[in-house]
Amino acid sequence: MNLTLKIWRQNNAKEQGKMVDYKINNISPDMSFLEMLDVLNNELIEKGDDPVAFDHDCREGICGMCSLFINGEAHGPDRGITTCQLHMRKFKDGDTIYIEPFRAKAFPVIKDLVVDRTAFDKIQHAGGFISVNTSGNTQDANAIPIPKHDADRAFDAATCIGCGACVATCKNSSAMLFVSAKVSQFALLPQGKVEAADRVLNMVNEMDALGFGNCTNTGACEVECPKGISLENIARMNREYLKASLK
Ligand code: SF4
Numbered sequence: 001m002n003l004t005l006k007i008w009r010q011n012n013a014k015e016q017g018k019m020v021d022y023k024i025n026n027i028s029p030d031m032s033f034l035e036m037l038d039v040l041n042n043e044l045i046e047k048g049d050d051p052v053a054f055d056h057d058c059r060e061g062i063c064g065m066c067s068l069f070i071n072g073e074a075h076g077p078d079r080g081i082t083t084c085q086l087h088m089r090k091f092k093d094g095d096t097i098y099i100e101p102f103r104a105k106a107f108p109v110i111k112d113l114v115v116d117r118t119a120f121d122k123i124q125h126a127g128g129f130i131s132v133n134t135s136g137n138t139q140d141a142n143a144i145p146i147p148k149h150d151a152d153r154a155f156d157a158a159t160c161i162g163c164g165a166c167v168a169t170c171k172n173s174s175a176m177l178f179v180s181a182k183v184s185q186f187a188l189l190p191q192g193k194v195e196a197a198d199r200v201l202n203m204v205n206e207m208d209a210l211g212f213g214n215c216t217n218t219g220a221c222e223v224e225c226p227k228g229i230s231l232e233n234i235a236r237m238n239r240e241y242l243k244a245s246l247k
């Protein structure tokens, strides 16, 4: 396949960026999207040009690092996958592909397609954990009976990989889907109940302080989420927040 790539290039958060055109030839439909970018970067390096900076780590849909907006969609045109799982067979010979970083006030661009998602870490630090006594008398988690339905829903919430596609997709740059997944994975389990009120208040307050927008129930986040995190989690977080506020 021969393709035209229009890629966002930006030196740092302070400088303005712009779309730059690149031609790339002989791309196999079996290549992953990131392998295609690797080919482009090899060509740029051979010419002495600056390679395109983009984030990646596991390249198997686990780490949440690959964060590209491709042809106007977070993680590209496929559903239920991350950018690293996207393959070039989704595109046609002669296509023009627009590649941009995830855009949100709380995710400033570091360089080109790499954004700073430290804001997600800060929300996690505000309450996305349980405090467990590890002095030797910790109760074995398997000894605590948990209804299968609750365990399944907690596990589904825990599959959020913190990629930020929900924020990048949302017209309000809301982080509600991410935060609600992190709140829900504990709210549904007995181990998470002890600190539930502080957790939801602290995480939501941190989310607001970091400049994420509000949820207006559009649902785009659920559509673009590579892990199929359900909007049900946002409803649960709102209930948890109300309960905690009235205490
Ligand atoms: S909720 Fe989905 S889109 Fe948002 S960070 Fe988690 S995995 Fe990514």
Ligand code: FES
Pocket (backbone or CB within 6 Å): 055, 056, 057, 058, 059, 060, 061, 062, 063, 064, 065, 066, 082, 083, 084, 085
């Ligand atoms: S590189 Fe890890 S999820 Fe894509």
